[in-house]
Amino acid sequence: MAEGSNQNTAQSAFGRFFDKVGRTSISGLEEVGRHGVMLVESLYWLIAGPRMSQPVRLGSVIAEMMEIGVRAIGIIGIMAAAIGAMLAIQGIYTLKVFGAEGHVVLGVAFSMVREFAPLITGILVAGRSGSALSARLGTMKINQELDALEVMGINPVRFLVVPSLIASLVMVPVLTFMSMALGLYAAALYVRATLGMTMAAFFDQTINVLSLDDLMHGLGKAAIFGVLIALIGVLNGFLVKGGAEGVGKATTRSVVQCISAIVVTDMLFALVATF
């Protein structure tokens, strides 16, 4: 009898496991669906808004660009420089084994422009703005401000989401470009100090090895990261339930989801681009 009940619990635990996997994948799909819907709705308001006298305000877009982009310049600049220097240090250290330190520029240029600049920029913007978007919209939701907008005849997607989306779409690539430049500059400084290569020689080589394709690869990814950050941040904010605690949870969720989405997208890009 005892055995039977054991088997029963084992079976139901097994069943529960699959049940859970099933449910998780369904809610995951739902989540992706919601992001798609939000993106389409944003595009709709961007295009159809002016005709319904609901234009997207340039002022709000600029304010968001300041918040997402300009205020992030300091921290992203420092981090990009640190990564650039790190790549140079690690590159020279590794290549020394083969006595090929001179080739360090190749490695640094490729990794910085194609991978590290978009990645570090995306992750930092996610941490700063993805979470801030969720916190802001979540607070507005529990404070009934979103309902207030709706009854005032102001569509919240048009008023709040589209400006953030545009700002993020524009500013993440811009910041990424800055990261590339600063990362390479920091690398060049280290290479000059250790190998005695001039800055001019470093940048000559960099421009020689890099193609426009590499640059576009990095910036294109950055644009997609920008869209992902805005969508994930906004949706987690809209879905907040139950008071200040709900806002806190949404903020955390938002950062984790943003960074996961960025890393996975990055991997998929690398896979497709080198296929």
Added chain:
Amino acid sequence: MSEAATATVQEAPPEARTVIEVRDLVTHYGPREILHGVNVDIVEGEIMVIMGGSGSGKSTFLRHLMALQRPTSGSIKILDHDVWSLSQKQLFELRRKLGVAFQSGALFSSMTVGENIMLPLYEHTKLDRTTMEIMARMKLEVVELSGFEDLMPSELSGGMIKRAAVARALIMDPRILFFDEPSAGLDPVVSKQLDELILRLRDAMGMTICVVTHELDSAFTIADRITVLDQGNILFIGTVDELRSSASERIQNLLNRRSEEAEIDPDEYLRRLTGDKEEAEGMPR
């Protein structure tokens, strides 16, 4: 149809005109049915108070009256428009004729009080800034908050936030004004001021006003008619006198007793502990 007939229709007597007509309203949250076929008419120029224990569906009902939530079935006509058969554009236009003062005030925390009040003007009109500022100041005057336009919402007290929210609700000169729990979280003096403001808005501007509250005192002060909701059904619709004289035990009990399943509102709980008058009177002897 002949022209004469059309003319007579338009000249129908203005009194007793229905501005909101709710028919067989059923609504769900997920699988749970919250409102079970509600019928209400709200008449132009009246103050309709919606009462009921917490969890009885008052806020949900109000969201339907404000065209914020789509029902499962049934119809809602606001100012002769069948709300959910309107196009999105028409719905936006209709909503501009409605003003709402939310329970929390729902002022935008990143804007000053003045900017909050001007926002609907800024979004829906092409007025210049000076005109908008003058209009905002006029509405602040109505709610007795002159001179507060440059403060941030976080610098206002609870009662002031609610009055500022009323000013914002008034800025587009709405036909119908909604209040969700205007006295929640306010001390009795401030909540009395708000009641006076609501009465003044009806008398001076002829506005139709719809108020959700569970404060009996406030309801009896302001209401022309009262609707009592009980677990998603309408238990009573009528005037204050009719309600007072209602012999129905259920109505009297419901007005006084908190619903058992409802979570306890901390303000309410504190008031009961400290033995507030109306609550004590409502206690079974």
